[in-house]
Amino acid sequence: MTPPATRLRLALRRPWVARIGVIVLLLLLWEIAARWWIDPMFLAPPSRVFMSLSTVFETRGVPAALRITFFELAVAFVLSVVIGLVLGFAIGLQPFARKSFMPIVLLLYGTPQVTILPLFILYFGIGPASKIAFGVSHGFFPILMMVVAGVQNVKPILLTSARSMGASRWQVLRYVIFPHMIPSFFTGMRLAMTGVLLGVLLAELYVSTAGIGYFTTLFTQNFDPTRLLGLIAVLAAMAIVLNEIVRSAEVYFGRWHTD
Amino acid sequence: MTPSERKREKPLASRAVQITFLVVLIVLWYLATTRWKVSPLLLPNPVLVASDFWTILRTGEFIGDLRVTLTELAIAFAISATSGVIVGYVISRSQYRIRVFEPLFSAIYSVPIILFLPLYVLFFGLGPASKIALGATISFFPIALNTIAGFGYVDKVLVTAARSMGASDVQLFRYVLLPAAFPIILTGMRMGFTVALLSIIGSETIASLAGLGHRIVHLAEGMEMAPMFAYIVFVVAIAAILNTLVSALEARGRRHG
Amino acid sequence: MTGEAAIRVKDVSHQFGEEGEARHVVALRHTSLEVARGELLCLIGPSGCGKSTLLNVIGGLMAPTTGAVEVSGKPVRGPMPHDIAFVFQEHALFPWNTVIENINLGMVFQGVPRAEREARARRSLEAVGLKDFAQHYPAQLSGGMRQRAALARALSLETGILLMDEPFGALDEQTRMILGEDLSVLLSRTNKTIVFVTHSLGEATFLADRVAVFSARPGTIKEIIKIDEPHPRKPEFVTSEKFTTIRNELYRLLHDEIRKTMAESGMGAATGSVL
Numbered sequence: 001m002t003p004p005a006t007r008l009r010l011a012l013r014r015p016w017v018a019r020i021g022v023i024v025l026l027l028l029l030w031e032i033a034a035r036w037w038i039d040p041m042f043l044a045p046p047s048r049v050f051m052s053l054s055t056v057f058e059t060r061g062v063p064a065a066l067r068i069t070f071f072e073l074a075v076a077f078v079l080s081v082v083i084g085l086v087l088g089f090a091i092g093l094q095p096f097a098r099k100s101f102m103p104i105v106l107l108l109y110g111t112p113q114v115t116i117l118p119l120f121i122l123y124f125g126i127g128p129a130s131k132i133a134f135g136v137s138h139g140f141f142p143i144l145m146m147v148v149a150g151v152q153n154v155k156p157i158l159l160t161s162a163r164s165m166g167a168s169r170w171q172v173l174r175y176v177i178f179p180h181m182i183p184s185f186f187t188g189m190r191l192a193m194t195g196v197l198l199g200v201l202l203a204e205l206y207v208s209t210a211g212i213g214y215f216t217t218l219f220t221q222n223f224d225p226t227r228l229l230g231l232i233a234v235l236a237a238m239a240i241v242l243n244e245i246v247r248s249a250e251v252y253f254g255r256w257h258t259d
Numbered sequence: 260m261t262p263s264e265r266k267r268e269k270p271l272a273s274r275a276v277q278i279t280f281l282v283v284l285i286v287l288w289y290l291a292t293t294r295w296k297v298s299p300l301l302l303p304n305p306v307l308v309a310s311d312f313w314t315i316l317r318t319g320e321f322i323g324d325l326r327v328t329l330t331e332l333a334i335a336f337a338i339s340a341t342s343g344v345i346v347g348y349v350i351s352r353s354q355y356r357i358r359v360f361e362p363l364f365s366a367i368y369s370v371p372i373i374l375f376l377p378l379y380v381l382f383f384g385l386g387p388a389s390k391i392a393l394g395a396t397i398s399f400f401p402i403a404l405n406t407i408a409g410f411g412y413v414d415k416v417l418v419t420a421a422r423s424m425g426a427s428d429v430q431l432f433r434y435v436l437l438p439a440a441f442p443i444i445l446t447g448m449r450m451g452f453t454v455a456l457l458s459i460i461g462s463e464t465i466a467s468l469a470g471l472g473h474r475i476v477h478l479a480e481g482m483e484m485a486p487m488f489a490y491i492v493f494v495v496a497i498a499a500i501l502n503t504l505v506s507a508l509e510a511r512g513r514r515h516g
Numbered sequence: 517m518t519g520e521a522a523i524r525v526k527d528v529s530h531q532f533g534e535e536g537e538a539r540h541v542v543a544l545r546h547t548s549l550e551v552a553r554g555e556l557l558c559l560i561g562p563s564g565c566g567k568s569t570l571l572n573v574i575g576g577l578m579a580p581t582t583g584a585v586e587v588s589g590k591p592v593r594g595p596m597p598h599d600i601a602f603v604f605q606e607h608a609l610f611p612w613n614t615v616i617e618n619i620n621l622g623m624v625f626q627g628v629p630r631a632e633r634e635a636r637a638r639r640s641l642e643a644v645g646l647k648d649f650a651q652h653y654p655a656q657l658s659g660g661m662r663q664r665a666a667l668a669r670a671l672s673l674e675t676g677i678l679l680m681d682e683p684f685g686a687l688d689e690q691t692r693m694i695l696g697e698d699l700s701v702l703l704s705r706t707n708k709t710i711v712f713v714t715h716s717l718g719e720a721t722f723l724a725d726r727v728a729v730f731s732a733r734p735g736t737i738k739e740i741i742k743i744d745e746p747h748p749r750k751p752e753f754v755t756s757e758k759f760t761t762i763r764n765e766l767y768r769l770l771h772d773e774i775r776k777t778m779a780e781s782g783m784g785a786a787t788g789s790v791l
Contacts, residue, residue, distance in 0.1 A: 015358040022359065042382045100276035110502070114461040114472070115494045118479035118487070123301070161608035164577060165673065166597025167625035175621055179612045197371045205376060205465045216377040225381055232374050239370050 044226040049233065056230040065212045069204060070238065072128050072211065076135030076196045081189060083136065084143025091144070092151035093173075102148065109141045113199075117206055131203040131211065138199035139192040146188030150181030183254035190246045197239050303485035312489035321493060327470040331387050331459050335394030339451055343399045344444065347406025357411050361404065368400040373461060380466045390467065394459045398451035405447025409440030442513040449509045453502055460494065471497070522677060522709040523551040523574060528583030530569050542734035543569040544580070549728065549737065553676070556703055556710040556747075558720040560766065561730025561738075562777035567713045568681050569735075574711065575600050575679045588676065597626045601670035605682040607662040609654045615665045616641070616650040622669045640672040643702060660691035671702075678710045685715065696722055697751060704747035717770070721763045722749060729769045732776040739769055 027046050034045035057063055091097050091105075117134060124130035154177055162176050204213030212235060219228035285305065291297045292304040315321050350356045376393055383389035413436055421435045463472025471494050478487035528547050533540040544566035551557050559567040572578040574585050576595045585592040587599050609618050619637045628636065641647050644664040654662050663683055670678055684692040696719055703710065714720050720727045724743055731738045743762055745753060753759055 013355075015355065015362075018355075018359040019363055022363065096273060099273040100280075104277060104280065110499070111495050112457050112460055112498045114457060114464055115475060115491050115498075117461075117464055118476050119491070122479060155606075157604055157606045157608045158610060160577060161602065161604060162625060164575060164595050164597065164600070164602045165622045165625040166595060166627065171625055175624070176610065179610070182612070194369070194371075198373065201371050201373060202461055202465070205373065220377045220381045223381065225378070228377055228381060232378060235374055236370050239374070240366075243369050 040225075041223045042225060044229055046229075048226055049229045052226050053230045053234075056227050056234065059215070059227065061210070062212075062215055062231070065208075065210060065215055066234065066238075068128060068210055069131075069200065069212045069235075072131045072135065072200050072204075073196060073242065075128075076132045076139055076200055077193060079132070079136045080139030080192045080196055081143055084140040084188065084192065085147055085185070087140070088144045088147025089151065092148035093177075098148060098152065105141070105144060109145070113137060114202060117202060120203065121207055126207050126209055128211065131200045131208075134203040135196040135199035138195035142191035142195060143185070143188040146184040146191070147181060150184030151177055154180045183250075186246075186250040186253045190243070190250045193242055193246045197242065201235070299484060300482055301484075303488055307485040308488040308492070311485045312492055315486070315489055315493060321471075321490075324469065324471045324474045325497070327387060328459060328463065328472070331390045331394060331463075331470065332456055335391045335455050335459060336398060336452055338391070338395040339398040339402055339455065340448060342395075343402030343447070343451065344406050346399075347403040347444075348410055350403075351407045351410035354411075357407055361407055361411075364400055364404050364407075368404070372397045373458060376462050376465060379462075385466055385468050387469070390459050390462045390470070393462050394455040397458045398455035401450040401454060402444075402447045405450070406440070406444050409443035409447070410436055413439045445509045445512045449505050452505050456498060456501060460498075521550040522553040522588060523549070523711070524586040525549040525570070525574065526584050526586070528570065528573055528580045528585065530566070530573060530578070530580045530582075544573075545734040545736045547583075547736050551709055551711060553709050554707045555725040556712060556723055558724035558727045559711065559713045559730065560715070560717070560720045560727055560770065561735060562732050562770065562774040563715075563781075564733045564735075564777060565730040565773070566733065566735030567730055571679050571681050571711060571713055575602055577602075597673065597675070599675050600677045600679055601673045601675040603663070603666050603670050603678065603680040603683045605685045607654065607659075607666045609662060609665055609669070611654050614651050614653055615646060615657070615668070618654075618665060619669045619672050622673055626673050628673075636672045636674065637668075640668040643671055643705075644668045645698070658691075659687050660695060663687065663695065667699075676709060678708050680710060680712045682713050682715065684719065692716070692719065697749070699723060701748040717763050717766045718754070720766065721759055722754060727766060729766065730773070732773045732780070738773070741765060741769075 030043075031045045031047060034040070034043045034048075091101050113134075120130050120134045120137070124133045158176055158180070159172060162172050167175070204211045205216060206213065208214040208217070212231065215231055216228065219225075219231065288302070288305050292299065292302050350360045372393070375396070376389070379389040379392045383392055417435055417439065418431065421431055426434070459470075460472040463470035464476055465472075467473040471490070475487055475490050475494065478484075478490060525548055528544060529542070530544040531540065531542045541564075543564070547566070547570060549557075549570075559570065561567050569578065573580045574587070574592065576585075576592045579593075587596060590596075590599075609615075610621065613621060616637055619640060620633055623633045623636065637650075638647075641650055644667050646661065646664050646668060649657065649661065649665075654665065657665065667683070684695050687695070700723060702708075712720075712723060714723075721743065726743065727741045729738045729741065730736070741762065745758070
């Protein structure tokens, strides 16, 4: 019969147990701090946040806002993929186009887009359109760059081999270049999801009348940390789930990748 | 044209396309606002933007906002850099700790931490403190993660060799671990700096009373399009300068480190 | 020489770049050659002597600066997938496809009707001994098996001519030995014309009906050695006196050329698998 102390130590040997332990510890700290040290106007303990989650959803308009935000994320993501794919192929397949336009793309990618967030709102309004547009503007870059990279770095020997077997240009594109580019494409999608999340959420937090940004502002101004934390937790969970989906897809489709 | 001349001409051709592209863009912009009657509330005249930009520089009216933003950036980065390196180092000392904390940090970093801005605003108010706190939080992670990677994955052979020659812990750190980890940590710092700058400008845009991000929002709300565009150009330029500086420092550090 | 010439190389020269350019190099100089149907001709020579270039020219992957090539009486103007199949040193299998998918794809490119593909694929997999590995991905196979798969793909195209560019170059000696023996058996069963580039003297002696020895760059054929030994060649052939004599002759012809090449590239000692 192993004593409980030893059993605990043995259990802690596994990293995932320790990780959960760390999280529990942090939650405990938060709980203590929120209950006894910090003014309840500014911070709510996790227990209360968890208990009151239902009130977050019962707040009028929150479920609809969550739906709208999810809709914005989905549309922005799909548009990013389509635009990135089309532009990526257009630029990547032609070496001259790539040499001319990639520097411009890289330059645009490096600028802090958050400075033109007010412009997006001015142009697309305060509704979902501006959130989607800002999300797309963050999301299509990684796809474009990954598609260009994937198209461009096919091993020359594979192209030579296909040509020697009589492949037409279209067959080379369909059977060699396209499958080769798929792992990079899925990596691009993972990065695009991060970008879309950032863009849509930034725009929502800036100004929103029906999306979750409206409610984060509301809860902030009403000094309601309980519901604010609850809402943020829900959004964080949504972000984690979406990220996991694209990450799993990336791993699945990158199986054969030997380089 | 001989084949060799043809080869040399190619890089110039793509350059030409880029320049033509930019020129055409500016020309279209100018025509749009002057000839084609696009509303000045949507798109200001580029000439006005240029003159406003020059005025801003000349009168130095940007100083106040720039100072706020740069101060927030400096403090946030100072906090995240020191804490990131220290925490990263402590974690890197044990394989077990790395396996516990590294995935944890990666997972947290993959969530858009900007989500927590309302919380920080609730807690710290609309002043610089909330921006600094958010900037420090976000930039902590790439620095810590890179520090863990830098110190944690030093080639075992080097450590064994040093130990076999009698190196003490301090000597090991100074002559083996630090030089090996240094380039990777520098990269983490560069990433942290970039991300801190972005998040500070972002949080100034969303909820602030001062700073460059706020200035742009203020002008947008007043529909003062030309000065707003001028400030956008200004901020983009400042960001570009800062990022170039930091990248250059990183490159220099990697070469000599 | 038995039968009509399957391949005729007529005074081919090839250079890369223009005179006066830094990258200008004369790879091949006034090379002429005839390969009979059903024979296995080896091209051997020091690095950079143009043997791979000649192979690419024969196969239509490259147009020579001067001269011409005829294959089965037809002038070569580009890849001829119905007459010529390649096996490269880097296996050139598509890593995202299984072995059988790779073989099928080659036939798709060539234009083989769908009904025939399965039978051909099965035959070629059996011929190289990979019948049980059809569903494997290249990453799951050893180097030798990957080259077998590449060979199977080339065989499934059922061309009269096989051009092989150091196909066993990246493999260890033992695998090379086995694959060489298997190739000899294959040759005796089909009547393919094979042009085979190699660095290895032993390999050339074992496999070839004739060996064309190249000079150092700018490369041209220095001499052609005939090896009168029927296929399939037995492993005992390797230890026979005839083998040793021929191999020594090849060594004698090549040694100076190799030294010349190394001197040009600034290397003192002779390297490479000169067996």
